[in-house]
Amino acid sequence: MSAVESSDLRPTLADVARAAGVSIATASRVLNGFPGVSPETRKQVESAMLSLGYARQRAARATSGGRTGSIALVVCEEVPRLFADPYFARIAAVAGRELTAAGMQLVLLTVPATENYQTPVVRYLDGGHVDGALVVGMHGRRPLDLDWVGIPVVFGGRPVQEGGAGRVSYVDVDNRGGAQRATQRLIDAGRRTVATIAGPQDMTAGLDRLLGYRQAVAGAGRADRGLVVFGDFGQASGEHATARLLDRRPQVDAIFAASDMMAVGAMRALHRAGRRVPGDVAVIGFDDLPIGRRTDPPLTTVRQPIEEMGVRMTAELLAMVSGSAAPRCAVLDTQLVLRETA
Numbered sequence: 001m002s003a004v005e006s007s008d009l010r011p012t013l014a015d016v017a018r019a020a021g022v023s024i025a026t027a028s029r030v031l032n033g034f035p036g037v038s039p040e041t042r043k044q045v046e047s048a049m050l051s052l053g054y055a056r057q058r059a060a061r062a063t064s065g066g067r068t069g070s071i072a073l074v075v076c077e078e079v080p081r082l083f084a085d086p087y088f089a090r091i092a093a094v095a096g097r098e099l100t101a102a103g104m105q106l107v108l109l110t111v112p113a114t115e116n117y118q119t120p121v122v123r124y125l126d127g128g129h130v131d132g133a134l135v136v137g138m139h140g141r142r143p144l145d146l147d148w149v150g151i152p153v154v155f156g157g158r159p160v161q162e163g164g165a166g167r168v169s170y171v172d173v174d175n176r177g178g179a180q181r182a183t184q185r186l187i188d189a190g191r192r193t194v195a196t197i198a199g200p201q202d203m204t205a206g207l208d209r210l211l212g213y214r215q216a217v218a219g220a221g222r223a224d225r226g227l228v229v230f231g232d233f234g235q236a237s238g239e240h241a242t243a244r245l246l247d248r249r250p251q252v253d254a255i256f257a258a259s260d261m262m263a264v265g266a267m268r269a270l271h272r273a274g275r276r277v278p279g280d281v282a283v284i285g286f287d288d289l290p291i292g293r294r295t296d297p298p299l300t301t302v303r304q305p306i307e308e309m310g311v312r313m314t315a316e317l318l319a320m321v322s323g324s325a326a327p328r329c330a331v332l333d334t335q336l337v338l339r340e341t342a
Contacts, residue, residue: 011052013126013150019048031150069131071099071317074121076111076137081234085261086289087306091136091156094310102318104131126150132321134313139202152320154313158204158329169320169327171312175205175286178302178334179212182284183256185300186342187220191254191282195227197241197266199258206233209258209286227252231262238265246273253281254342260285260292260301267295267341282342297340305332 017027022041030037030045037045048054073095075088083089096106107130111121125133136156155170186194196213199206210228217223229245231237238257242265245252257263263285267277275281277297285292285301292299312330319325 011054013054015052016045016048016054019052020044069321070105070107070129071095071314071321072107072109072125072130072133074109074111074125074133074135076135076139078110078112084234086291087287088136090306091134091310091313094307095134095314098311098314099318102314104318109133125153132317134317137203139200152317152327154317154320156309156313160202160204160207169316169329171309171316171330171332172204173304173309173332174334175208175304176212176215178286178304178336179209179256179258180216181212181334181336182286182300182302183213183216184219185336185338186254186256186282186284187216187222189254189282189342192222193224193227193249193252194222194254194256195229195245195249195252197238197245197255197257197262198228198230199233199262201230206258213256213258224249231258231265233259233261235261235265235268238262239269240265242266242269243273246270246275255281255283257283257285260287260289260299263299263301263341264291264295267299278341284342288337292339295341300339300342301337303335303337305334308332 013027013031017023020027020041022045026037026041027045030042031049073092077085077088092106092108099106109121109124130151132152132154134154134156138155138157138159153169155168158170158172159168183194183196194217196210198210198213201207201210214223217227226248227245229241229248231241238259238261241262242255245255246269255263255266257266263283266283270277270281270283277283283299285299286304287306288301288303292301309332312332316325316328316330320327
């Protein structure tokens with residue numbers, strides 16, 4: 001009895017790939033009409049699909065050719081963070097607007113950070129419920145395995161593990177360059193002890209922003225591991241990290257926080273410790289969220305084009321869904337926005 005027969009599930013893309021003698025990635029490319037597959041291989045995969053009775057119930061489409069299906073927005077964060085961090089809300093708003101204009105609807109799918117998160121997500125994405133997926137907040141501890149997803153996917157931010165060339169489509173921002181410019185601004189302003197509150201190191205945004213900081217301080221001959229503390233991009237983590245930093249390096253006179261929310265937390269901790277911003281400690285954040293304009297004093301930050309990112313992600317995905325484009329990658333520029341904290 002075969003693996004397919006022994007279970008009470010319909011044939012999967014993995015079963016098709018096994019029967020055709022190809023990788024799951026190749027079977028997925030055939031299924032989605034991507035280029036770069038030989039005619040012989042394509043015929044093998046199509047024959048395996050036919051013999052196994054593989055069929056994915058795709059979302060309904062109008063007979064006139066217009067799209068009437070759905071796109072999933074997969075947010076890889078706990079639900080409380082989803083509603084607390086304005087980044088996700090802005091991406092969702094832009095994607096929803098763009099999809100509505102294209103005659104499609106947005107389906108929100110939240111993914112908690114559990115060990116077995118992949119199984120229900122992949123089952124849903126490959127179950128005929130949606131035509132494609134936008135994925136944001138992806139952590140690298142167990143990256144989403146695209147080999148098991150038979151629909152186009154576009155990531156918001158470069159995945160930590162990208163896989164083979166041409167497989168992954170993403171829209172990212174210049175996190176490293178933005179962080180380097182922010183840190184250099186603090187150095188050029190005469191700050192001597194420049195610290196950072198780095199983001200999660202299982203996300204490329206956290207990795208790249210820390211790299212940009214390190215490049216700037218190394219170039220100035222001021223590298224000091226004791227000036228690096230870590231948070232999770234949230235406000236509370238920025239507050240706790242700053243308290244630890246002040247205990248470790250009380251002489252700190254500048255902080256680059258890898259997110260605006262952590263910068264807000266840092267300012268709260270500095271105020272509680274009797275440190276003036278920017279008189280005693282200058283602070284720069286990253287994101288340019290609305291909250292940064294309401295802090296006292298207003299927050300200097302690195303602006304990432306969140307709305308443009310959402311538009312670009314949605315456009316790339318719609319092109320892939322229609323079969324007119326293969327996976328592509330884009331990196332958008334960032335901009336240092338000078339206000340009063342640095």
